[in-house]
Amino acid sequence: MSTTASIIHVSELTKIFKVPEREPGLRAAAKSLIRRKTRDVHAVEGISFDIEPGEVVGFLGPNGAGKTTTLKMLSGLLYPTSGEARVLGHIPSRREKDYLRRMTMVMGNRNQLQWDLPALDSFELNRAIYRLRRADYVAMRDELVELLDVGDLVRKPVRNLSLGERMKVEIVGSLLHRPLVLFLDEPTIGLDVTMQKRIRTFVADYNERHGATVLLTSHYMADVEALCKRVIVIHHGRILFDGDLSSLGNEFAAYKTIGVVLEDGDARLDDYGEIVDRDGDRITLRVPKADTSRVAARLLSDHEVLDLTIEEPPIEDVIEMVFAQSR
Amino acid sequence: MSSQATPLPEEGRLRSLVDFYGTMMRTSVVSQLQYRVAQYFYMLGMVAEPVIYLVVWTTIARQHGGAVNGITVGQFAAYYIVWTLVRNMNIVFGAPFWEWRIREGRLAGDLLRPLNILHYDLAFFAGWKFVVVALWIPIAVGLSAVFHPDLHPSALEIVVFVAAIWGAYFVRSMFQATIGMLNFWTTRGAAVFDLYMATEMLLSGRLVPLKLMPGWVQTLADFLPFKWTFGFPIESLVGSLSTRSLLLGLGAQVMWTVIGYVLFTFAWRAAIKRFSAVGA
Incomplete structure (x- = not known):
């Protein structure tokens, strides 16, 4: 550069x-x-x-x-x-x-x-x-x-x-x-x-x-x-x-987070990814980056979804991943 | 971004330096005035040293019929009372304080500024003098009332004395700063500092007027910087030095200031390289 x-x-x-x-x-x-x-x-x-x-x-x-x-x-x-x-x-x-x-x-x-x-x-x-x-x-x-x-x-x-x-x-x-x-x-x-x-x-x-x-x-x-x-x-x-x-x-994060609100608040989502947070009806899942689209599609087809967001992990987590990968 | 970065215009070099000295001296005065009472106690503590010398020599002089080596009781009083002013004038940023400056990170901050580091210390302590001299006057009046100094300086002696106390300040500043560079190599420089101070005590006229020392010591003192920071300024006011000796004394102070500055510059370059190599 x-x-x-x-x-x-x-x-x-x-x-x-x-x-x-x-x-x-x-x-x-x-x-x-x-x-x-x-x-x-x-x-x-x-x-x-x-x-x-x-x-x-x-x-x-x-x-x-x-x-x-x-x-x-x-x-x-x-x-x-x-x-x-x-x-x-x-x-x-x-x-x-x-x-x-x-x-x-x-x-x-x-x-x-x-x-x-x-x-x-x-x-x-x-x-x-x-x-x-x-x-x-x-x-x-x-x-x-x-x-x-x-x-x-x-x-x-x-x-x-x-x-x-x-x-x-x-x-x-x-x-x-x-x-x-x-x-x-x-x-x-x-x-x-x-x-x-x-x-x-x-x-x-x-x-x-x-x-x-x-x-x-x-x-x-x-x-x-x-x-x-x-x-x-x-x-x-x-x-x-x-x-x-x-x-x-994009370069270092191995996962993304999916936030989802379902019609059926009691549905089990363990099979879709790691549940990292549950805030009222909103559930946050951590999924491998490569699987994000597939998991989101499965959620949409398997459940009545009221809201769904896909986000990059917090920057603090990304930085930690960068350091972890360099060890 | 709204504008391309441009530096601010600068004032001329010499004008700026004069401005810096004025501003730093004012800052120093204001800073010292924050602690007036502490300053006064410090002064009183400092006066104890010459008063002890004075009492001892006055007693000895009285036991020897009123004089020692031709110095009378009144001349001893004059010597040590003027001593108190000279001592206040030649207090500088001491060698051991460089360690504090490095340890507290002050040096790193000073190095980031576009000014030779000596200027900070010279200007700060020069301002400090105005406060201590103001505080010294009543102490000098009190000492004079008790010890009755024999002091009758001529106009020329007063003029030379005023120049000589500043000369003493500059000579001592340069050598203390040079010795202070030792802190860049060791954190245990106290032994060297103590040796330096002990030598200064003996060869400067601080402990004893040089006239009372053996001839070879007086000769040795002529060729070292110490005498020009204590003995000469005092003698210029209380002694009976010829005009030639007075002017030669001022010349010696200029010479030792230049030598001290050159030594400091060499030591500083090596020191700063070392500082920059090991960490700031």
Whole structure:
């Protein structure tokens, strides 16, 4: 999928960490003084992808899959062991100021604002760091404050804000310089459902308004479904899938679900597939993907059917299947 | 998508840097004012060190007929009261705190910003000075009322002193930052930091005025950075240094700042490569 228009180009990118290790006990400790044993951990192994300007891409994988390591290589925090990464035409590991001024990385569990001061003071500091003209800064700040509805929060000391409130003002601070590329690492982690939704809406609005390119990692599939047409699934440092979110199910899901409401609510349906849910008159069956049409036809011919729907399995289940197939 | 992404225009480099220093210093002042009482207790605790030195040397001077090696009781008082200001001025982002910066993930955040990391620390602690100096004034008045310093500086000495306390700040910042790079290789750098601080105590004029040290120690101190962060700024106000010595002292501070910066830059490049190799 490599094209010259790519804003993010990754080719055979690899990161190997050397991790010291030794057995427990005094003898092993003494031995390690003479000869230190290390083990190579292959966090990312030869991944390649391209992202076009304005795309919002979900980067999915279980803990330790290599998502954050990849994001850190793309933002310049980590040197790759081998391979190539280019973002906005820059090699991230060089950490050129022109590059850093055009990107941002938001880490859901990190706080970069001045803890004891209102967020407005930190915003002002970011204005100076990113060399923004005052008029541009004020316009951008006000736009972000309005989009995230944090007008009442930015005057309170950051230490007095809740986790969700802090995340919102953190995002405002990270975007004041209007970055062209956003690396969002678990931006909704630990937030309640309402707050997650607000941040999702905001990311979509920001992408729409400014044409920014977004690479997002999240364990909440709702984030991914709401924001990303395309997903990259990574596991054990390797890419397992790169494509439309909608085609992920077709490729990896081994089954579909059939929801059915019958005239005869007591009819036995065990022969048609695995019953996974019974909600009032509605019964949900799990059937092998290849048998879906046949089972649906049998249901229609054998019973008085009031309603019947065929659905892809929930995306969480599909992702689990992807990981399960890669083990 | 409604618009193609375009970056915001930027201000000029130098103007932005001045703007950053002004903004960061203001931020630092506001931040320190949040904890005024804690700051004052910290200052009082810090004053204990020179007061102990002062009481000891005053007692010794009195037992020796009012002076030790030509330094009178009043000159000891002047030395250690000025010491308290110099000490406040040369407090910098200390070497051991780099470990905190790495461990808490602050460094990763700082690395994502388009500014040399030294600027953050220099600007933040420069702002902090304005708060501590304001808090120091009543303490200095109190100490003067008790110990009666013999202090009669000329206009030139005052001007050089003002420059020298900032020079001391820059020299100490560079060397503490350079030593701080050790944290990228070990989490047990405390032994090295302690050795560095002990050497500084002896060779800077912090523990004892250098005039009371053996000649070879004084010569050694001339060729190391420590003296220019304590002894020289104090002597520039309370001593009777010639104009040439005053100007040479300022020149030495500039030289050690440049040497410290070069050392830091080399150490930083290696450190950041290591940081980026092992994880952020």
